[in-house]
Amino acid sequence: MxxxxxxxxxxxxxxxxxxxxxxxxxxxxxxxxxxxxxxxxxxxxxxxxxxxxxxxxxxLKSLKLDLIGLRVKLEQWASAFWLRHRALERRRPFSQSHFARRVLYVGCRLTAFACFSLPMRLLGRALKGKQIPERCxxxxxxxxxxxxxxxxxxxxxxxxxxxxxxxxxxxxxxxxxxxxxxxxxxxxxxxxxxxxxxxxxxxxxxxxxxxxxxxxxxxxxxxxxxxxxxxxxxxxxxxxxxxxxSELDLHNSHATVEPRLKSLFATPEPVLLMVSTIEPRKNHAYLLDAFERAWAAGSTARLCIAGRVGWKCEALLARVRNHPELNQRLFMFNDLSDTSLEHAYAHASALVFPSFVEGFGLPLVEAMQRGLPAMGSDIAVFREIGGEFMAYFDLADPQSLTDLVTDMERSEVFPAPLGLEQWRWLSWRxxxxxxxxxxxxxxxxxxxxxxxxxxxxx
Missing domain, CATH: 3.40.50 (Rossmann fold)
Structure with a gap:
C-alpha cells in the first residue's frame, strides 16, 4: 500500500x-x-x-494563552508596521530630507524593537522545547x-x-x-x-x-x-x-454579514464584484479605469472590491480612498468573513477578474459554481477554467471591459456564449x-x- x-x-x-x-x-x-x-x-x-x-x-479551543498564535500575530503586526513606514518615507518631509528619513527610520527601529522584536524573542525562548503541538x-x-x-x-x-x-x-x-x-x-x-x-x-x-x-x-x-x-x-x-x-469552508450560516456590505445589495443597481488580495498582479488599476469610463458614460453599476491588503498597493489604496465615487458607486472591504463573501457571491450581478496572470483563479470557480457569471482577463488559464461560460476582455484596452459592463447593464443579458445552467465544477471532495x-x-x-x-x- x-x-x-x-x-x-x-x-x-x-x-x-x-x-x-x-x-x-x-x-x-x-x-x-x-x-x-x-x-x-x-x-x-x-x-x-x-x-x-x-x-x-x-x-484546539483552550483557555490557555496561545503563545504560538501570539507570536504569529506579532509577526503580522510587524510586517504591517514596516509597510506603513515605507509609505511614510514617500511623503513630505521625509521624501525631501535625508535627515528626516533617518530620524523616522531610527524612531521606527526603536518602536519595532520594543513592540515586536523583543516580545517575539521572549516568546521564542518560552516556546523553545514546546514546538510539538497537541494536534499531532x-x-x-x-x-x-x-x-x-x-x-x-x-x-x-x-x-x-x-x-x-x-x-x-x-x-x-x-x-x-x-x-x-x-x-x-x-x-x-x-x-x-x-x-x-x-x-x-x-x-x-x-x-x-x-x-x-x-x-x-x-x-x-x-x-x-x-x-x-x-x-x-x-x-x-x-x-x-x-x-x-469551490466551497467556502469557513462559511457559517449563523454568522452576521458585514452590515455595510449588506446595505450595498439592498438597492437594485447592479454590483460587480472583485475578489482577491490587493496587489499589483490583480490589476485593480485597470478595473478602476474601466469603471470610471462606464460611470462617465452614465452607468449606475457599482464596483465592490473585496480582499485583504497585500503589497506594493499604496498608490492603489490612495486612489480608492480619495476617489469621488467611494461609498457611492465604489466600495472596498478588506476583511470579509466567508459568511459575508458568500452573501456577496449570492447577491452580486457578476464577478470581474482583471488579473494579469494566475495559476488557477479560484474566485472565478467560487462565483460560477454559485450561479454568479464571471468576466475575466483573456489569458490561457481563464480560458481553461471558464471555456465559453465566461466573458473575456482585453487587458490592453480598458474600454473592452467598459463595453461588457454597459452592454450587460443595458440588455440585462450576460455576454457569454453559454449559460451557467450547464456549468458544473468539482467539489473539494x-x-x-x-x-x-x-x-x-x-x-x-x-x-x-x-x-x-x-x-x-x-
Missing part, C-alpha cells in the same frame, strides 16, 4: 490565514479520501527535524512513502529533512500553484522573488513528480525544468495537474480525490483505474 504523506506545515502553524493557498490546503486536507486498498492518505507536518501525523488541523503525533516514515508538498513550502526550514527522507526511499511530489514570481517578478518584493527562486532550484533537484493546479501551469513547469536541467533530466520526472474545488488518483496513477501506473472527470461540462 502506498502512503501519501500530505504536508500542511504552514497552515498547521497559521490556522487563521485564509488566502488562496491556505484555503486550498485546508480543504484538500479536510476532504482527503478514506484509506483504500492501494493508497493511504495522511496529513503530516515537518517541524524541528521531525515528521508528525496531523490529527486535527484546526487549533510522531510518525515513522517508510521507504516507498510519497511526501506531497501541498503547502507553501518556499519559506519553510525543512529542506534538509526532506532530503533525508528522500535518501531513505521516500518519494517527493511538489504541488505547484504557479511560477509567477519567476515569470513576472515585477509584481513581488525582491526578497520574495529570491526566496521563491531558491525554492524552485531546490524542488527541481529534489522532486520526483510535479502536480500543478491547472494544465496551463503543468506545461509551464515542464518547460521551466527543460530550460534549467535539459530535456533528458526532465523526462525522468512526471508532470500532472488537478483542479481545485472531488478535487482531493482527483489529486490522490493522479498521484497514484503516476507513482503506480498499473494500479490505477479510470481517472475522474475534471472539466466543467456536465
Amino acid at each position: 502506498t502512503r501519501l504523506l500530505v504536508e500542511c506545515t504552514h497552515v498547521f502553524k497559521h490556522p487563521t490565514v485564509n488566502s488562496g493557498i491556505q484555503r486550498v490546503v485546508r480543504n484538500v486536507i479536510k476532504q482527503l479520501p478514506a484509506s483504500a486498498e492501494d493508497v493511504e492518505c495522511m496529513p503530516v507536518i515537518l517541524i524541528g527535524g521531525g515528521l508528525y501525523q496531523v490529527k486535527r488541523l484546526a487549533p 503525533v510522531p510518525l515513522q516514515h517508510r521507504a516507498g512513502d510519497q511526501l506531497v508538498l501541498l503547502d507553501s513550502s518556499w519559506h519553510s526550514d525543512f529542506f534538509a529533512h526532506v532530503e533525508r527522507l528522500k535518501r531513505d526511499g521516500v518519494g517527493v511530489i511538489a504541488v505547484i500553484y504557479d511560477l509567477i514570481p519567476l515569470t513576472h517578478p515585477q509584481f513581488y518584493n525582491t526578497r520574495l522573488v529570491e526566496v521563491f527562486s531558491e525554492w524552485f532550484d531546490w524542488i527541481t533537484r529534489t522532486a520526483d513528480g510535479y502536480m500543478a493546479i491547472s494544465a496551463t501551469v503543468r506545461d509551464q513547469v515542464r518547460e521551466e525544468l527543460q530550460r534549467r536541467i535539459g530535456a533528458e533530466q526532465t523526462d525522468k520526472r512526471w508532470f500532472d495537474f488537478f483542479h481545485l474545488g 472531488e478535487a482531493s480525490a482527483q489529486l490522490v488518483e493522479r498521484i497514484e496513477r503516476n507513482v503506480n501506473p498499473s494500479a490505477v483505474g479510470p481517472q475522474s472527470q475534471h472539466a466543467h461540462c456536465p
Whole structure:
C-alpha cells in the first residue's frame, strides 16, 4: 500500500490565514479520501527535524494563552508596521530630507524593537522545547512513502529533512500553484522573488513528480525544468495537474454579514464584484479605469472590491480612498468573513477578474459554481477554467471591459456564449480525490483505474 504523506506545515502553524493557498490546503486536507486498498492518505507536518501525523488541523479551543498564535500575530503586526513606514518615507518631509528619513527610520527601529522584536524573542525562548503541538503525533516514515508538498513550502526550514527522507526511499511530489514570481517578478518584493527562486532550484533537484493546479501551469513547469536541467533530466520526472474545488469552508450560516456590505445589495443597481488580495498582479488599476469610463458614460453599476491588503498597493489604496465615487458607486472591504463573501457571491450581478496572470483563479470557480457569471482577463488559464461560460476582455484596452459592463447593464443579458445552467465544477471532495488518483496513477501506473472527470461540462 502506498502512503501519501500530505504536508500542511504552514497552515498547521497559521490556522487563521485564509488566502488562496491556505484555503486550498485546508480543504484538500479536510476532504482527503478514506484509506483504500492501494493508497493511504495522511496529513503530516515537518517541524524541528521531525515528521508528525496531523490529527486535527484546526487549533484546539483552550483557555490557555496561545503563545504560538501570539507570536504569529506579532509577526503580522510587524510586517504591517514596516509597510506603513515605507509609505511614510514617500511623503513630505521625509521624501525631501535625508535627515528626516533617518530620524523616522531610527524612531521606527526603536518602536519595532520594543513592540515586536523583543516580545517575539521572549516568546521564542518560552516556546523553545514546546514546538510539538497537541494536534499531532510522531510518525515513522517508510521507504516507498510519497511526501506531497501541498503547502507553501518556499519559506519553510525543512529542506534538509526532506532530503533525508528522500535518501531513505521516500518519494517527493511538489504541488505547484504557479511560477509567477519567476515569470513576472515585477509584481513581488525582491526578497520574495529570491526566496521563491531558491525554492524552485531546490524542488527541481529534489522532486520526483510535479502536480500543478491547472494544465496551463503543468506545461509551464515542464518547460521551466527543460530550460534549467535539459530535456533528458526532465523526462525522468512526471508532470500532472488537478483542479481545485469551490466551497467556502469557513462559511457559517449563523454568522452576521458585514452590515455595510449588506446595505450595498439592498438597492437594485447592479454590483460587480472583485475578489482577491490587493496587489499589483490583480490589476485593480485597470478595473478602476474601466469603471470610471462606464460611470462617465452614465452607468449606475457599482464596483465592490473585496480582499485583504497585500503589497506594493499604496498608490492603489490612495486612489480608492480619495476617489469621488467611494461609498457611492465604489466600495472596498478588506476583511470579509466567508459568511459575508458568500452573501456577496449570492447577491452580486457578476464577478470581474482583471488579473494579469494566475495559476488557477479560484474566485472565478467560487462565483460560477454559485450561479454568479464571471468576466475575466483573456489569458490561457481563464480560458481553461471558464471555456465559453465566461466573458473575456482585453487587458490592453480598458474600454473592452467598459463595453461588457454597459452592454450587460443595458440588455440585462450576460455576454457569454453559454449559460451557467450547464456549468458544473468539482467539489473539494472531488478535487482531493482527483489529486490522490493522479498521484497514484503516476507513482503506480498499473494500479490505477479510470481517472475522474475534471472539466466543467456536465
